[in-house]
Amino acid sequence: xxxxxxxxxxxxxxxxxxxxxxxxxxxxxxxxxxxxxxxxxxxxxxxxxxxxxxxxxxxxxxxxxxxxxxxxxxxxxxxxxxxxxxxxxxxxxxxxxxxxxxxxxxxxxxxxxxxxxxxxxxxxxxxxxxxxxxxxxxxxxxxxxx
Numbered sequence: 001x002x003x004x005x006x007x008x009x010x011x012x013x014x015x016x017x018x019x020x021x022x023x024x025x026x027x028x029x030x031x032x033x034x035x036x037x038x039x040x041x042x043x044x045x046x047x048x049x050x051x052x053x054x055x056x057x058x059x060x061x062x063x064x065x066x067x068x069x070x071x072x073x074x075x076x077x078x079x080x081x082x083x084x085x086x087x088x089x090x091x092x093x094x095x096x097x098x099x100x101x102x103x104x105x106x107x108x109x110x111x112x113x114x115x116x117x118x119x120x121x122x123x124x125x126x127x128x129x130x131x132x133x134x135x136x137x138x139x140x141x142x143x144x145x146x
Contacts, residue, residue: 001032009035012042014050016078017057029055031072033145037104038075041143045097052078052140067107067146074107074144076136085139087113092120098143099123099131107144109134 003025010024023029024038041047053076058069067073083090091114098105100123109132114120124131134142 001027001035005039006030006035009038009042013038014048014079015054016050016052020051020054020057023054023056027072029072031145033104034073034075037102037143037145040102040104041094041098045101047094047097048081049077050079052076052138067144073146074142076140076142078138078140080141085110085141087111091141092117095120095141096123098141099127099129102143104145105129105143106146107132107142109142109144111135111139 006025015021024035038049042049053069055069055072058076060070069075077094078085080090080094085091091110095108095110095114096119098108099120106128107130108124109115112133115131115133120131134140136142
Protein backbone atom coordinates (compact mmCIF):
# COMPACT_ATOMS: atom_id res chain seq x y z
CA UNK A 1 0.00 0.00 0.00
CA UNK A 2 1.42 3.34 -0.96
CA UNK A 3 2.13 6.09 1.54
CA UNK A 4 -0.39 8.21 -0.39
CA UNK A 5 -3.11 5.64 0.37
CA UNK A 6 -2.12 5.61 4.04
CA UNK A 7 -2.23 9.41 4.19
CA UNK A 8 -5.63 9.49 2.48
CA UNK A 9 -7.24 7.06 4.95
CA UNK A 10 -5.52 8.76 7.90
CA UNK A 11 -7.12 12.06 6.87
CA UNK A 12 -10.52 10.47 6.20
CA UNK A 13 -11.08 8.86 9.60
CA UNK A 14 -11.10 10.29 13.10
CA UNK A 15 -8.75 8.68 15.60
CA UNK A 16 -9.98 8.94 19.18
CA UNK A 17 -6.73 8.30 21.06
CA UNK A 18 -3.75 10.58 20.42
CA UNK A 19 -1.29 7.73 21.10
CA UNK A 20 -2.48 6.09 17.86
CA UNK A 21 -2.33 9.23 15.70
CA UNK A 22 0.43 7.84 13.49
CA UNK A 23 -0.53 4.15 13.44
CA UNK A 24 -2.19 4.30 10.02
CA UNK A 25 0.90 5.93 8.53
CA UNK A 26 3.32 3.37 9.98
CA UNK A 27 3.57 0.04 8.09
CA UNK A 28 4.97 -1.58 11.25
CA UNK A 29 1.72 -0.68 13.08
CA UNK A 30 -0.87 -1.33 10.34
CA UNK A 31 -0.71 -3.98 7.66
CA UNK A 32 -1.56 -3.21 4.04
CA UNK A 33 -4.73 -5.31 4.34
CA UNK A 34 -6.03 -3.14 7.20
CA UNK A 35 -5.47 0.03 5.17
CA UNK A 36 -7.30 -1.60 2.25
CA UNK A 37 -10.16 -2.68 4.55
CA UNK A 38 -10.55 0.84 5.96
CA UNK A 39 -10.26 2.40 2.49
CA UNK A 40 -13.04 0.16 1.21
CA UNK A 41 -15.32 1.15 4.11
CA UNK A 42 -14.60 4.87 3.80
CA UNK A 43 -14.03 5.55 0.10
CA UNK A 44 -16.17 2.88 -1.56
CA UNK A 45 -18.99 2.53 0.98
CA UNK A 46 -19.00 6.14 2.22
CA UNK A 47 -18.72 5.55 5.95
CA UNK A 48 -17.43 8.21 8.33
CA UNK A 49 -15.63 6.36 11.12
CA UNK A 50 -14.30 7.13 14.58
CA UNK A 51 -11.54 4.62 15.33
CA UNK A 52 -11.35 3.89 19.05
CA UNK A 53 -8.42 1.44 18.83
CA UNK A 54 -5.84 0.62 16.19
CA UNK A 55 -2.50 -0.68 17.49
CA UNK A 56 -0.65 1.62 19.90
CA UNK A 57 -3.85 2.31 21.85
CA UNK A 58 -4.91 -1.34 22.28
CA UNK A 59 -3.84 -3.85 24.90
CA UNK A 60 -1.43 -6.57 23.85
CA UNK A 61 -3.53 -9.19 22.05
CA UNK A 62 -0.69 -11.20 20.52
CA UNK A 63 -1.62 -14.12 22.79
CA UNK A 64 -4.64 -14.59 20.48
CA UNK A 65 -2.38 -14.87 17.46
CA UNK A 66 -0.53 -12.51 15.13
CA UNK A 67 -3.57 -11.16 13.29
CA UNK A 68 -5.02 -8.80 15.90
CA UNK A 69 -4.39 -5.18 16.82
CA UNK A 70 -0.74 -5.60 17.81
CA UNK A 71 -0.04 -7.44 14.57
CA UNK A 72 -1.47 -4.49 12.63
CA UNK A 73 -4.51 -6.32 11.26
CA UNK A 74 -7.42 -4.98 13.35
CA UNK A 75 -9.20 -1.80 14.34
CA UNK A 76 -12.13 -0.90 16.56
CA UNK A 77 -14.83 1.51 15.41
CA UNK A 78 -16.79 3.39 18.06
CA UNK A 79 -18.90 5.69 15.91
CA UNK A 80 -20.34 5.16 12.43
CA UNK A 81 -21.62 8.20 10.53
CA UNK A 82 -21.91 10.09 13.80
CA UNK A 83 -23.91 7.32 15.54
CA UNK A 84 -22.33 5.46 18.46
CA UNK A 85 -22.01 1.72 17.98
CA UNK A 86 -24.97 -0.03 19.57
CA UNK A 87 -27.96 -2.17 18.77
CA UNK A 88 -29.05 0.23 16.02
CA UNK A 89 -29.50 0.45 12.25
CA UNK A 90 -26.15 2.17 11.58
CA UNK A 91 -24.17 -0.54 13.38
CA UNK A 92 -26.09 -3.40 11.77
CA UNK A 93 -25.69 -1.93 8.28
CA UNK A 94 -21.97 -1.34 8.77
CA UNK A 95 -21.54 -4.94 9.96
CA UNK A 96 -23.47 -6.26 6.96
CA UNK A 97 -21.34 -4.19 4.60
CA UNK A 98 -18.10 -5.27 6.27
CA UNK A 99 -19.11 -8.91 5.92
CA UNK A 100 -20.68 -8.92 2.45
CA UNK A 101 -19.05 -6.00 0.61
CA UNK A 102 -15.57 -5.63 2.09
CA UNK A 103 -13.34 -8.41 0.76
CA UNK A 104 -10.59 -7.47 3.22
CA UNK A 105 -12.67 -8.20 6.34
CA UNK A 106 -12.45 -11.79 7.56
CA UNK A 107 -13.30 -11.40 11.24
CA UNK A 108 -15.84 -9.11 12.89
CA UNK A 109 -16.82 -8.71 16.52
CA UNK A 110 -19.40 -6.51 18.21
CA UNK A 111 -22.39 -6.58 20.52
CA UNK A 112 -24.09 -9.94 20.96
CA UNK A 113 -27.49 -8.54 19.92
CA UNK A 114 -26.00 -7.45 16.59
CA UNK A 115 -24.05 -10.60 15.74
CA UNK A 116 -27.10 -12.74 16.53
CA UNK A 117 -29.10 -10.96 13.82
CA UNK A 118 -30.14 -13.80 11.46
CA UNK A 119 -29.18 -11.77 8.37
CA UNK A 120 -25.69 -11.08 9.78
CA UNK A 121 -25.25 -14.75 10.71
CA UNK A 122 -26.27 -15.84 7.20
CA UNK A 123 -23.98 -13.28 5.51
CA UNK A 124 -21.05 -14.33 7.67
CA UNK A 125 -21.56 -17.98 6.72
CA UNK A 126 -21.93 -17.11 3.05
CA UNK A 127 -18.75 -14.97 2.97
CA UNK A 128 -16.64 -17.06 5.39
CA UNK A 129 -16.31 -14.23 7.90
CA UNK A 130 -15.88 -15.19 11.55
CA UNK A 131 -18.22 -13.24 13.82
CA UNK A 132 -17.91 -13.06 17.58
CA UNK A 133 -19.13 -11.15 20.60
CA UNK A 134 -16.73 -8.33 21.48
CA UNK A 135 -17.97 -5.85 24.02
CA UNK A 136 -14.41 -5.10 25.13
CA UNK A 137 -14.03 -1.73 26.81
CA UNK A 138 -17.35 -0.50 25.50
CA UNK A 139 -19.55 -0.84 22.43
CA UNK A 140 -17.47 -1.06 19.27
CA UNK A 141 -17.09 -3.01 16.04
CA UNK A 142 -13.84 -4.94 15.75
CA UNK A 143 -12.89 -5.44 12.09
CA UNK A 144 -9.97 -7.65 11.18
CA UNK A 145 -8.14 -8.54 7.99
CA UNK A 146 -5.55 -11.19 7.14
